[in-house]
Amino acid sequence: MLLIYLLFFSFSFISLGIFFIVNDVVYFVEYELFMFNGSQLIMTLLFDWMSLIFMGFVLFISSLIIYYSKEYMLGDLFLDRFVILVLMFIFSMMFMIISPNLISILLGWDGLGLVSYCLVIYYHNIKSFNAGMITALSNRVGDSMLLMSIAWMFSYGSWNYFMYIDFFSMDFDVKLISILIVVAAMTKSAQIPFSPWLPAAMAAPTPVSSLVHSSTLVTYLLIRFNPLYVNSHVASFLLFISLITMFMSGFCANFEFDLKKIIALSTLSQLGLMMSILSFGYVYLAYFHLLTHALFKALLFMCSGVVIHSFKDCQDIRYLGNLFIQMPLTCSCFMIASLCLCGMPFLSGFYSKDLILECYSFGYSNLFSYFIFYFSTGLTVSYSIRLIYYLVIKEFSFYSYHSINDEGWVMLSSMFIMVFSSILGGSFLGWVLFPTPYFIILPFFLKLMVLFICLLGGWVGYMINKFSLSDSLINLFSNKVCFYFGSMWFMPFITLKFPYFYLLQGLNFNKSGDYGWFEFFGGQGLFSLLSFLSLKNQFIQNNIFNLFFVIISFWFIILFLL
Secondary structure, three states: OHHHHHHHHHHHHHHHHHHHHHHOOOEEEEEEEEEEOOEEEEEEEEEOHHHHHHHHHHHHHHHHHHHHHHHHOOOOOOHHHHHHHHHHHHHHHHHHHOOOEHHHHHHHHHHHHHHHHHHHOOOOOHHHHHHHHHHHHHHHHHHHHHHHHHHHHHHHOEOEHHHHOOOOOOOHHHHHHHHHHHHHHHHHOOOOOOOOHHHHHHHOOHHHHHHHHHOOHHHHHHHHOHHHHOOOHHHHHHHHHHHHHHHHHHHHHOOOOEHHHHHHHHHHHHHHHHHHHHHOOOHHHHHHHHHHHHHHHHHHHHHHHHHHHHOOOOOEHHHOOOHHHHOHHHHHHHHHHHHHHHOOOOOHHHHHHHHHHHHHHHOOOOHHHHHHHHHHHHHHHHHHHHHHHHHHHOOOOOOOOOOOOOOOHHHHHHHHHHHHHHHHHHHHHHHHHOOOOOOOOOOHHHHOHHHHHHHHHHHHHHHHHHOOHHHHHOOOOOHHHHHHHHOOOOHHHHHHHHHHHHHHHHHHHHHHHHHHHHHHHOHHHHHHHHHHHHHHHHHHHHOHHHHHHHHHHHHHHHHHHO
């Protein structure tokens, strides 16, 4: 019943979004809560084609994921609690989507952070708790940035940035607000140096990973705030960070052996792709890729969940292989999703990714960013072909299980629906979002550059694994180099070390300060001194006559001696 309700609202929102984009309609729903020092706190909801289509896609993917969870989480005693947490995550997402107000965005943002923490630690073990703590601490940086931007916008009289975004001049205030918003988005989208929390969040159940990684909301936040930072130094900074994140995640995915972490790193790579094209000001292209990426990335996680479920929670791709004979339907869906990620022509990823790469060639950029951009695209195809090789082509390695079949009809039916949406979604969105098609004229070698890079990356990824060069590379000479590239440039260790270092220093300071010298010189020491003096004063007052007679006696003795 929940599936039917969510699908009904999903198709309703998508239909309304198409109606709004055709008729150019925007609705603001406002309710003033109170006014403080001339600043109005207004509850505002923004309904335009962008928010409505995005909400429709979120509800469509969420409905299929909840239906998928019915069989994936079958043995869970607290399945109702899991579904309620997923619904809270969906409502927080939708609240953030339709909010043009910084305070309501913060409410949706914190709702996402809190519910995602609860979902990451859903399996109560040490790995989940550590991953949840990394996730929570990383996202708190973004919360602080949003809070500072809210405080800085207090002088504008309102927090509805849509009301003032056309009147903003690029002075110090707006530059600071744009920097704060971009840094907040960097933390939530796991750009360098906040990258380690995204692969660590794979400790959550696979349906949650599918939902979280398919709906990369922070790109949507930057789409809304795009006029603030485009054509400025903040955009150049965002371009550099996103390109390095693309390169790092693509390179590390070629060294990773955890199935879910490879897909998480591919999400990180696509986030870098969206951020980089946003820094050029191509808002609709980033939004287009955001929607198409949501479709095939949800399908990719669903297929990996079926594989993990069938192999009794084994996620190491070195133990898998030759699954096409035993799980043909799941492998077919997995290969279609991987080809969408690579940008295979006429699949959904091709329509957005090819357009982004051609617009990048069409724009102004230096040679370094151009090389990193295309090289990272080749790395995407490389780790996708590597993953297909390990799962489908390579010989079967997990000798403990000999008869493995496709999972039940519930998971497969939800995956089939996602397959059709992944194949047809790109062309459908291209027709809807761009009434006038993009027509980009480039030289012949630049026009074929995208296809050449994809074919080269796929060939390299296949040949490296075919000749087992990845095994021979890991020897005494290159072991540390491979470990460096496979561990996200040591960022997880640095991220883990810094909080523990500060916590340890805080413990030492607490011992030496609060329980040490501050006890002697601080409140306890002052209390002891005053207690001592008050006791002496009380003693003097109680024995005043005796002391008086003793002093008089000494006085007379001194007089007689003199």
